[in-house]
Amino acid sequence: MKAAGGELGWLTWSPNQGDRSGVSMVLFFYTYSICNVDEREQDNWLRTTFIQRRPSVSQVFVELQFIVRDCNSFDGASLTCKETFNLYSSDADADVGTTFRKSQFKKVATVAPDEITKKNDMRINTETKVVQSLSQKGFYLAFQDIGACIALLSVRVYYKACPATTKSLASFPETVAGGLNQQLKKVTGKCVDNAYSEDLPRIYCTADGEWVVPVGQCQCDAGFEEVEDTCQECQPGFFKAEASRDKCEPCPANTQSQNPRSLFCVCMDGFYRALTDPLTGPCSGLPSAPRGLVATPNSLTPGKLLLSWQPPEHTGGRSDITYSVECHRWEGSSHLPCGEKIRYDPANTGLLDTKVSVSELDPYLNYTFTVEVHSGVSMFPSQAMPRSFKPQSSAALNTSLHYTGEYPPKITSMRLVERDSTSLSLSWDVFPRPRVQSQPIRYELAYRKKIDVTTYVVLKLEKNSVQISDLSPGTAYLVKVQALGDDGNQGVSSLEEQFETLSEGAGRNLQRFDLKTVLLFFFLFRNRNTHTRQGPEDTYFSSPEQLKPLKTYVDPHTYEDPNVAVLKFATEIHPSHISKQKVIGAGEFGEVYRGTLKAPGKKEVAVAIKTLKPGYTEKQRQDFLSEASIMGQFSHQNIIRLEGVVTKFKHAMIVTEFMENGALDRYLRDHDGEFSSHQLVGMLRGIAAGMKYLSEMSYVHRDLAARNILVNTALECKVSDFGLSRVLEDDPEGTYTTSGGKIPIRWTAPEAIAYRKFTSASDVWSFGIVMWEVMAFGERPYWDMSNHEVMKAINEAFRLPAPMDCPSAVYQLMLQCWLQDRAKRPRFGDIVSLLDKLLRSPESLKTIADFDPRVSIRLPSTSGSDGSPFRSVSEWLESIKMSQYSENFTRAGVVTMDQVLQMKNE
Template sequence: MPTKLTDNEVLAPLPYELWLACEPGFYKAYASNIKCSKCPPHSSSHDQAASICHCDKGFYRAAKDPPSSPCSRPPSAPRNLVSFINDTALFLQWAAPSDAGGRKDLSYNVLCQRCKGNHGDGAPCEPCEADLRFIPRPLALTGTSVAVLDFALHGDYTFHVEAVNGVSSLAVVPRSLANITVTTHQSGPALVGVVKRDWSSLSSIAISWTEVEQPPADILDYEVKYYEKEQEQLSYSSTRTKPPGVVVTGLKPGTLYVFRVRARTAAGYTAYCPKFEFATVEEDPNVADHGQVLVVVTATVGGCSLLVVLTLFLLITGRCQGYIKARMKSEEKRRTRLQSGHVPFSGIRTYVDPDTYEDPTQAVEEFTREIDPSRIRIERVIGTGEFGEVCSGRLQILGKPDVAVAIKTLKGGYSEQQRRDFLREATVMGQFLNPNIIRLEGVVTRSRPVMIVVEFMENGALDSFLRSHDGRFTVVQLSGLLRGVAEGMTYLADMGYIHRDLAARNVLVDQNLVCKVSDFGMSRVVEDDPDSAYSASGGKIPIRWTAPEAVAYGKFSSASDVWSYGILMWEVMSYGERPYWEMSNQDVILSIEEGYRLPAPMGCPVALHQLMLHCWQKERLQRPHFTDVASFLDKLIHNPSTLLALVSHDHSFPESPEDMRDYPLFISIGDWLDSIQMSQYKSNFLVAGYTTLDSISTMCIDDVRRIGVCLIGHQRRIVSSIQSLRLQLHHIHQSGFPV
């Protein structure tokens, strides 16, 4: 009940400004004893006693925006839209619009069209095919990139990227779009016909397929992609095979799978065939899988018969001893990989070491193809190798256009041992067939000069290519280059081959920016290479790229190749800088033994540096497999906007420097500068007032330049180390220890 006023009590009058009607330019949302408010930005009121301010022309207020919020407008178009394409995916990346419209609820839509004729000349356009896949999705993207899969061959796609916010749907002006037209570079129509199921079991499905009549190109091999029907292509697996059929294992009982097959020719991959669905057998303990037993028995009998015939043939031809040695060594490698849990893909053979042949000529005949020298046209010298000149030229192929090739020649006056060493690389290379491994075209051994002919890579070695394009690629593009190398090394590891000299200088780049691993010449380093040093066994090895157990004890393995891959990652992210800079080989060895690891290059994401650190684990069994590396890079490429979340939730990689025993810890500025061979700049930091590690961790490249570090290479080295230092200090502060 309200209190009754006495005769002596009166209500105090309201201030004058509270009962006056609001003037134009001000508003009061509802009648009350509050002051009038000035209209929010981009809005106005033209009458007195206004209860709301109306948005100016071209500006809007969303339905959920309160009257007190400023009016906003749709964003401008995204900036710097670029594309990057490889064998399997097309990547689009852009920058945020210059004008976000005054709002923070920004997202992006990617629209796709296929036009007949040039875009913009009035040619009819239609939406892209329905099975085109966008990862993570085409609409409502919060990141600034997307991956496009399952595109057609030799197709012209026009992508429109639109930035939208909460008032975009209210605008009446034309939409602001960033446009780009991409021509896919794959190699013609699908060459795979009907796919059929031959048999299935609880965990396996055997499929085969037919080729189209008179294919336009020779088929090198096939890629089979498969996934669970219920997963709707959120994830898939793939395998490769040379014959038109494969047995896919490791499947779930009673599960429906979708299969798609495509062929690979010398020009690249073709389109995938239509989808075919096959199911594994339901699990039933009372029913034996007779089909599987029959296949196993048939395969066993057939394999034994083939082995007997092959053994007799080898005994007759006198090749038994070398062949048996090679197979025994390969089988020993295969057992080692199986015991470590690393199972090779279906359709991939096992590498045979040419040194196990008593007669090296037999290995050359078995693994290479002799080329008539009249079909080779040498055009110019492009470099020198260990055994002679390297030239570019053309190779004539009957019934087909000439192809560009690189030709390695053996210089005159060679010894028989030099000839064997020269051809050894061809016998190794001739066993590999993978899009990310340099392809051998053939050899010339029956005339002079002796030659090795390989596919021509337009952009040359990866290290020099990056140095000449410093700063021109996005992180996603650099990750695509790294993924190609990881795919090639996965293939080599599955075959049981150890490279021993993996480095950016030994990776070649073609015109489509596909990276291919090369240099299989005994994994040696030439005698005058300044980056090589003698190991314990007396052979020359590249110290800066080699794992510590290989340097100290000559223990090379796939794990030591993974260490080298980590160094290659650092080379790529630093655009071809020399690992460990001007440190001597002996200093590199001692620093690594003491726990020093290269800091993150400037602009390198933390997650990629953590992957490098994982590759540089001192214990080789703790390093990832190449399949793990490729899978991790896939996550980055397909969804770069959630890169940090992927790393923090993926426990196969270290989450912090505290989880990495070999992560360097610094106590003073002097220690930190000594670790990166930059102690000459200690006084520069102190004079400029940077006296603690915390103060240094806030510096950027402009600050480093300002204190008197003039050399560009030194600036980049210091800034790269500051990024690593910043991460270290963050985790130290979280643990509560003072610095």
């Protein structure tokens, strides 16, 4: 302590100023201490001054440093001596000064030392306690001593916060950490300047004041790039076309950018982009003209030649080079387009190869062909190379283009002009058509009966039509025709075509017969595809062959001794194999625990343990165990699994698999908006698969609701709650008394309410309500309507409107589940198949169901269940969870409910 004193500059003093070597020095701390260990009934208090609270801080940490004296070190005081003290807190809106009332304080914790100070051995303890649920402007801390020897050295009061930060181009403000019940606090960021994101990034602040799990990111706008958590503009000579995390790129070939923030680079003079070229690509020049055009006549086929040429010397840097051919013909001094008469193979435009075959040229005419080159940047056919073919250009060329005789034309089509029972009148077209001054074309026609494959009748004709007589009635004939040249050469024959003579006596009676035949086929077809309407039971129980399950559910109440049913369907577990850990809920019969099951030779598993409270009757015990008798008969991944029961000991228990996320409705409410439609439909598919299994087992659930669906960490949904006793009570609310409590009417099918008719079809109605709950993230069906109003609305054909952002296909399935006629509702097998199709085609979930605001207007007001109208637009919007759109309605001039009622779907 001498050295410490010297550093502090403290002076030492003793009566003997002459010799300081023997001086002892004590360094004092500011402390509060008390040590009344030998007096009974101690109640000593120490209160802090008023501590102001930051509005967003709901919990603080209190770090205490203290010393506690060992009670055994006092003589005779061990009976009254204590070794702990208490920490209290009190919320307050103002400083109350010296006023002190113990009743205003609530206990936070009992503080006990880790190390106790003996007589000559001082041990300083450090403990941190949490004060929660602070809500007023400030608070006090107080310390209560009930008989300890204690010294309070320091009190440090603080809260934890995640510091302001910038991550992924998004800034996040300083955020006070959540409490023990909110381990992670979601914080939405704001993109930095010149950055953008469709879905704003978010990050989570832990209870320890640390940022974790960043989700999403911002992107620099077009024309900007990321530089050290900022977005800076692209410099001249660089560009960036769209918002992304990419850097600015240098301008591509033949382009330039003279300004900052460029989205693209413009083409230099003489260079261009095609309409299909991306703005981020290079620019290119025009191609040069093609070279060396040559025409080669075909010596074997009159009227046909081959044009060929060489590519241009340069293409302008492009690969999309194509060619086109134009043709003109000379008739005297006239230079005319060749028109559609000329044939090109493969075509006269869009040519990729440097050659084309031209046919159907007339003899004795002169032609000029021009070949043009094109590319994506050719604005007009300026780059062309003509080649003229004139009568005296060369001997070879003249020989190729001049002919000594007509060549036979082709037969292009044949048609039936008229027919009766013994004759056929036919005509056909030829190409090319002969010129007026030419000699007429002669034709050869051959025909035969379709059933006679060898015998033809041949006719020589001078015109392109014929009437064939003396034919057999009602007989099919095959006909073909070809043109003949002057030199006797034959042209190409037409394809053989079939024509049929009329039957004897055919005419108007035949038309009536044909009409009757058509009508007969229509009725036969319709009858074949029309099924007899099924009765109400037929949809689910039409025939044993159709619907007989592999295994049928057995009602445990059919057993004279219910204990026999339990032993038959459930496994007995010894209580020593079960370990209870924590109470997680309370059922009708007792508490529900989370725990573990360690059966001999098996791996330890987490389980849920339902217990039977003390003082139960034998009937309550049987009702309690009947659920296990039911569950034990099921084995499906979407049905809660029974691990076993405890029945042979005093405290009966039902042990099931443990579902970490609990009930589906509560889980969805806690994670509102955090799941995509695809994930929600996946949950529904699991529930539907479980219900399909139950329906195939001939089991009717009768209490299907989101609160009875359990969810594990893999978001796998499983059907639970298999109580049996469901008796309709005649009470104003119209609820059912069940082994699991009262079931609200809003989940129950109308026929089950009216006639107590529970079937798989009524379970389908309930599944439709579950679908609505899931897509609405745990919203209560029919909101604050009373059960009486719900029944009245359903009977008046009212149905729940589509939840916000609900896919149209999903909502349409809900409406099918809510059809009044239960025979028309889909089966669970149909539902599973449809949900599978939606999951395999995610694009089918992108179409959102239309929201008709007038539907919700018919709901009662939030002020009560009296059916009174809404008093304002904002009140109506709040009741349907759309209050965020109040400003939109105001800006649109919709400020009264009368105006809302006049709204249309558009």
